[in-house]
Amino acid sequence: MKYLLCTVLLCVLSSGTALAHKVNIFAWVAAGTVYCETYFPDGRPVKGGQIIVLDAEDNELLTGRTDDEGLFNFKINTRSDLTIIIDASMGHRNSIILKKGDLQP
């Protein structure tokens, strides 16, 4: 009984957190700039989330913070694949990969 209750409690707690707070990141390229858009499933922006940009060898190229609309952009000066990470703290993290080919506007 105690075990069952614990399991139920765990499910309730974990699903609530995972679903309601899942962060997403989308990015696209226009005229040499990478535009990032971060959001929760219901459309709320991820405000002040940390952005980390890595190259294909996982070297950190730059970091920054999303604005109040969940947006962040940066100029491209590399020809490598890019991994863009959004870290909204408390383990709410997601990433997107932009392929070298996608970087040509």
Added chain:
Amino acid sequence: MSTRFSTLLILLLMPAAAVAHFGVTLPSTDIIMAGDNRTLNVQVKFIHPTEGHYMEMEQPRRFGVLVRGQSHDLLPTLSATKGRGAEQQQDFHFWSADYTIQRPGDHTFFVEPAPYWEAAEDLFIVHYTKVCVHALGLEQGWNEPVGLETEIIPLTRPYGLWSGNLFSGKVLLNGKPAPHASVEVEYLNERAVNGTIHPPSAPYVTQVVTADGNGIFHYALPKAGWWGFSALSEADWTLKHDGVEKAVEIGAVYWVQARDID
């Protein structure tokens, strides 16, 4: 007598009027997430979904997608192709387009077909048909109206549905709720999951639910696969056939996919 044969017999014996026509707008997937191929195929057909009978379909009047509050014309991307049901002796035209997701958000694809003359019912049929494809985690837009003459607005989020879920929707006619609208429901046998369905008698082919006074209806999805909802009204306009004014049946059609829990 085999089940299959008796099903066929039932379908053959049914009067033509009992066979429900459905506009179909069918995407290759209803959910695209990060890492998935962002190009999907959308098929546009006019069929009897349970029996799998195709009808000849002219080029639609409108085909588009509503995404992030903006409607985009996709008519030029449609191309004609041909297909037939398992029991049919000839091919019929239907339409197909590829679409590449550009931005996150819900994508509501919609079709306004050319009026179809149905001699057996002495009327024209126009089924305004919609389906929603979710893209990249932004669950916004699925409940926005396109602004069609008649349309179903889902009240249940129309993707990520388990079989057994209750699907609720609201029928709009000229932008206002259609009280007590009759909604027909059919299973798309050509996309059946774990085997096609074999209705034991005519009433099982087309399920019927009536909306309440606010145009709201409910239906529990009993099996994995694609389910179509069609709310029918008579248009307040007519069309000429051989010089005679004829009634026009307008349908608000919506398609959803259910999956089994495993």
